[in-house]
Amino acid sequence: MKIRATILGVALATTLAFAAKTSFMHNEPTAAASPVSVQAKSIHSFSIQGIDGKKIDFSAYKGKKILVVNTASMCGYTPQYEALENLYKKHKNKLVIVGFPTDNFGGQEYGSDAETAAFCKKNYGVTFPLTTRVNVKGANATPIFKFLTSKSENGVLDANISWNFCKFMLDENGNVLEFFPSKVTPDSDAIAKYLK
Numbered sequence: 001m002k003i004r005a006t007i008l009g010v011a012l013a014t015t016l017a018f019a020a021k022t023s024f025m026h027n028e029p030t031a032a033a034s035p036v037s038v039q040a041k042s043i044h045s046f047s048i049q050g051i052d053g054k055k056i057d058f059s060a061y062k063g064k065k066i067l068v069v070n071t072a073s074m075c076g077y078t079p080q081y082e083a084l085e086n087l088y089k090k091h092k093n094k095l096v097i098v099g100f101p102t103d104n105f106g107g108q109e110y111g112s113d114a115e116t117a118a119f120c121k122k123n124y125g126v127t128f129p130l131t132t133r134v135n136v137k138g139a140n141a142t143p144i145f146k147f148l149t150s151k152s153e154n155g156v157l158d159a160n161i162s163w164n165f166c167k168f169m170l171d172e173n174g175n176v177l178e179f180f181p182s183k184v185t186p187d188s189d190a191i192a193k194y195l196k
Contacts, residue, residue, distance in 0.1 A: 041175075042173060042174030043058045043066060043144065043170055043174040043176075044058050044059040044061070044173070044174035045174075046144045046147065047059075048132070048142065049131065049132045050129060050130065050131055050132065051101070051113045051116060051117045051129075051130040051131060051132055052117065053132075056129050058098075058174065062172070062173070062174070064094055064096050064172060065094060065096075065169060065170065065172060065194055065195065066097075066098065067087070067097045067167055067169055067191070068100065068148060068170065069084060069097065069099050069100065069167050070100045070101075070102050070161060071101050071102070071109075071165060072101065072102060072105065072108040072164040072165070073101070073108065073115075073119045074108040075105070075108045075165065077182050078108075080165050080185060081099075081120060081123070081126055082124050083185055083186035084097055084099070084126075084186045085127065085128065087187065087191070087195075089127075094195065095195060097129070098128065098129045098131065099120075099129070099131070100142070100144075101116045101130060101132075101133045102133065102135060102136045102164065104136055104138070104161075105163050109133060110133075113133060116130070137149075137161045145161065148179075154175075154176045156175065156177075157178075157179055159179040164182060166179070166181055167179070167186075169191065169194050177194060
């Protein structure tokens with residue numbers, strides 16, 4: 001019995017030593033180093049091209065709440081641009097709003113960033129940041145929306161972007177606080193409670 005235990009112990013030690021040596025020789029990543037296990041903890045780790053061609057770096061918004069909205073220029077909810085701009089102007093010292101123009105729902109966005117920017121400026125005087133046109137759902141969704149809509153990435157909630165003008169409120173550290181469907185307007189109490 002003692003001999004059998006000794007043989008098993010030697011075999012186990014030899015196997016572990018060989019596995020460790022083989023792993024180091026081939027520089028195989030461990031589970032902790034796998035890209036699948038690396039997750040963004042905050043929106044501050046993301047950046048995206050703005051509608052003006054300049055980079056929007058979310059780390060620049062540390063210390064402020066962030067309201068992310070998927071927008072469209074020809075939607076029944078498009079008039080929410082006015083309330084979004086008013087909210088942005090009123091709380092500029094503690095809130096940034098970032099609009100993500102998208103054509104995912106019924107072809108309701110212009111084909112070029114220049115057309116979208118001109119529409120938003122002319123009709124609603126939009127001064128808050130807008131991104132280049134993106135996908136907000138499906139396999140081609142922009143990484144920021146994959147982060148926002150997946151609990152496995154944001155650590156807080158899963159969300160379904162079912163139409164234009166869905167909203168995400170994030171805290172000063174870039175963590176998701178709450179998701180709001182399209183019908184929740186920018187001037188609602190549900191949003192205002194985060195800005196008191």
